[in-house]
Amino acid sequence: MSLAVRLEGLSAGYGAGVPVLEQTDLEFAAGSFTALLGSSGCGKSTVLNTVAGFVRPTAGQVTAGAEPVRGPGPERGVVFQHYALFPWRTARGNVEFALRRLGLPRAERRRRALAALAEVGLADGAEKYPAQLSGGMQQRVALARALAAEPEVLLMDEPFGALDALTRTRMQTLLRELWQRRGTTVLFVTHDIDEALALAGRVIVLGGSPGRVLADHPVPPGPPDPDLRSLIARRLGSE
Numbered sequence: 001m002s003l004a005v006r007l008e009g010l011s012a013g014y015g016a017g018v019p020v021l022e023q024t025d026l027e028f029a030a031g032s033f034t035a036l037l038g039s040s041g042c043g044k045s046t047v048l049n050t051v052a053g054f055v056r057p058t059a060g061q062v063t064a065g066a067e068p069v070r071g072p073g074p075e076r077g078v079v080f081q082h083y084a085l086f087p088w089r090t091a092r093g094n095v096e097f098a099l100r101r102l103g104l105p106r107a108e109r110r111r112r113a114l115a116a117l118a119e120v121g122l123a124d125g126a127e128k129y130p131a132q133l134s135g136g137m138q139q140r141v142a143l144a145r146a147l148a149a150e151p152e153v154l155l156m157d158e159p160f161g162a163l164d165a166l167t168r169t170r171m172q173t174l175l176r177e178l179w180q181r182r183g184t185t186v187l188f189v190t191h192d193i194d195e196a197l198a199l200a201g202r203v204i205v206l207g208g209s210p211g212r213v214l215a216d217h218p219v220p221p222g223p224p225d226p227d228l229r230s231l232i233a234r235r236l237g238s239e
């Protein structure tokens with residue numbers, strides 16, 4: 001299950017001053033996995049936040065499938081760098097809580113929460129509280145929380161940025177597997193060029209103020225291509 005995402009003539013910002021995005025056009029095919037790279041402050045999170053429906057565009061529009069985005073919705077799941085779990089709820093409780101807004105009966109919430117926790121490899125940790133879980137496990141709960149609603153678009157803002165290198169590699173492998181199995185459209189913000197190339201089928205470099213697309217490359221399957229890596233690195237460095 002997946003939806004195409006389209007940004008058309010999108011302008012967005014925060015109050016007065018230079019807009020963060022101006023007249024941006026981008027299209028993400030249904031089921032695609034795209035990484036967004038770019039220097040700090042260029043508007044990567046703002047792109048995600050407009051697709052999530054957290055930030056309203058000042059002009060233009062975002063559509064997910066056939067529907068214009070008018071606010072947050074369960075078909076668009078979000079995972080941030082900071083897991084924002086409720087410390088007083090168990091892993092299962094955190095996932096179940098996120099399902100409340102879907103109006104599902106309690107037994108179905110429980111079934112879905114346990115299935116999503118199993119899918120991210122946390123079946124044994126379902127009854128643990130966040131303080132009893134490592135950073136990587138907490139991020140698995142955050143991922144399960146997003147997946148349990150069965151989103152058709154997954155918006156990930158530096159989700160593995162706070163994890164140590166080994167845990168990060170494991171989470172990348174898990175995410176690739178989930179994406180291959182579910183076929184969800186993924187928009188993934190990262191600062192890490194190697195992470196972008198390892199995960200995504202397309203890499204976009206944003207930059208400037210207002211932010212615009214500096215580079216947009218398909219990533220061929222197989223081992224990372226050093227020429228593509230240096231091309232993207234130059235784009236990132238040229239800002």
Ligand SMILES: Nc1ncnc2c1ncn2[C@@H]1O[C@H](COP(=O)(O)OP(=O)(O)OP(=O)(O)O)[C@@H](O)[C@H]1O
Nearest residue numbers: 014020038039040041042043044045046047189191
């Ligand atoms: N809630 C907010 N209120 C005011 N300004 C904001 C807000 N969020 C972001 N900005 C500003 O908008 C610009 C773009 O921010 P955004 O978070 O989209 O960039 P980014 O590329 O994701 O940056 P980073 O890589 O540092 O996370 C920045 O100048 C930032 O200071």
